[in-house]
Amino acid sequence: DGGITQSPKYLFRKEGQNVTLSCEQNLNHDAMYWYRQDPGQGLRLIYYSQIVNDFQKGDIAEGYSVSREKKESFPLTVTSAQKNPTAFYLCASIGTGLYGYTFGSGTRLTVV
Amino acid sequence: DQQVKQNSPSLSVQEGRISILNCDYTNSMFDYFLWYKKYPAEGPTFLISISSIKDKNEDGRFTVFLNKSAKHLSLHIVPSQPGDSAVYFCAASARRDDKIIFGKGTRLHILP
Numbered sequence: 001d002g003g004i005t006q007s008p009k010y011l012f013r014k015e016g017q018n019v020t021l022s023c024e025q026n027l028n029h030d031a032m033y034w035y036r037q038d039p040g041q042g043l044r045l046i047y048y049s050q051i052v053n054d055f056q057k058g059d060i061a062e063g064y065s066v067s068r069e070k071k072e073s074f075p076l077t078v079t080s081a082q083k084n085p086t087a088f089y090l091c092a093s094i095g096t097g098l099y100g101y102t103f104g105s106g107t108r109l110t111v112v
Numbered sequence: 113d114q115q116v117k118q119n120s121p122s123l124s125v126q127e128g129r130i131s132i133l134n135c136d137y138t139n140s141m142f143d144y145f146l147w148y149k150k151y152p153a154e155g156p157t158f159l160i161s162i163s164s165i166k167d168k169n170e171d172g173r174f175t176v177f178l179n180k181s182a183k184h185l186s187l188h189i190v191p192s193q194p195g196d197s198a199v200y201f202c203a204a205s206a207r208r209d210d211k212i213i214f215g216k217g218t219r220l221h222i223l224p
Contacts, residue, residue, distance in 0.1 A: 004155075033211065040121065042201065042216035043156075058211075090155055094209050100146050101212060103155030 002027045006091050006104035012112050013078070013085065021076045021107045023091035030096050032074035036060065037088040037106075046089075049074055078109060086111050115139045116204050118215035126223050131189040133218050135202030138183065142204040145178060146212065147187045150199045159200070160187070163208075189220075197222045 004025045013019045023032065031050045035043040035058075045058030049068040063082025068074055074093075078085045088108050092101035117136045125131045137145075143164045148156035162169040162176045162185070169176050175188045189196055202215040 006155075031209065031211075035214075040216060042118075043214040045211060045213075048211055088153070092155075096209055099144070099161055099208055100148075100158045101156075103148075103157070105155045106153065108153065 004091055004093055004102055004104035006089075006107050009105065009107060011107055011109045013109060015111055016080045018077055018079050019109065021078065021089055021091075021109070023074045023076065023104060024072055025074075025091075025093045025102075025104075026072060027093060027095065027102060028071070029093035029102070030071070031094050032068070033092045033094075033101065034058075034064075034066065034074070034076045035090045035092065037090060043090065046076065085109055113138070114215075115142075115213050116202055116215040118202050118218050120218050121216070122219040122221065124221040124223055125192050127194060128191045131187075131192045131196065131220055131222070133187040133189075133200050133202070133220065135185050135187075135215055136183055137185075137204050139204070139206075139213075140183070141206045142213075144205045144208055145176070145185050146203045146205075147174075147176060148201040148203060148214075150201060150217070156201060192220075192222045194222050194224070196220060 007022045033048040034046040047066040049055035065077045091104040146161040147159040150156040178185045199217045201217045203212045205212045
């Protein structure tokens with residue numbers, strides 16, 4: 001079955017560490033997105049990529065980095081520069097001409 | 113500045129009655145509007161959409177109404193069922209396969 005796989009489901013990070021969240025899709029979608037969900041804040045766009053080897057900052061890119069070396073993969077690195085990284089992270093993708101995202105099941109990141 | 117606004121953080125409705133979730137937007141460039149449903153610790157799932165050339169779209173128990181002049185849309189769920197208890201996100205995009213801007217969500221509680 002086609003879909004988006006995010007791993008791990010739960011991730012714990014010590015302060016000062018970088019961590020990478022995985023997002024893989026087998027939908028052959030061109031565009032991929034990372035969102036962050038905080039209570040009462042809805043979904044806020046971190047980074048997005050519309051083609052391989054290209055990506056753009058979203059509304060809250062500070063403290064995050066991404067890469068898009070393959071169409072199927074769009075990993076997100078949460079760096080130590082992100083001051084408040086504890087959140088639920090969602091990856092999504094969309095195909096050209098399609099309507100609406102397909103979302104992964106999310107990764108909950110907690111700083112300990 | 114919020115481009116998509118859901119002013120009711122939560123809503124409680126009796127089972128069997130109609131649930132009406134409201135959404136306002138400010139960007140006149142938005143042409144596509146979507147509703148997503150989200151359960152805790154899961155990714156959002158697409159519910160229903162409407163393009164700006166329509167004022168109503170129906171899918172089973174779910175109907176979305178769009179009032180372009182008022183920049184307002186609403187989601188009606190009739191009849192409401194216990195499984196409808198979730199957070200509902202209103203979302204909009206300027207193009208069909210473009211990045212999507214989300215509201216902060218409304219938590220719907222269906223009461224027995």
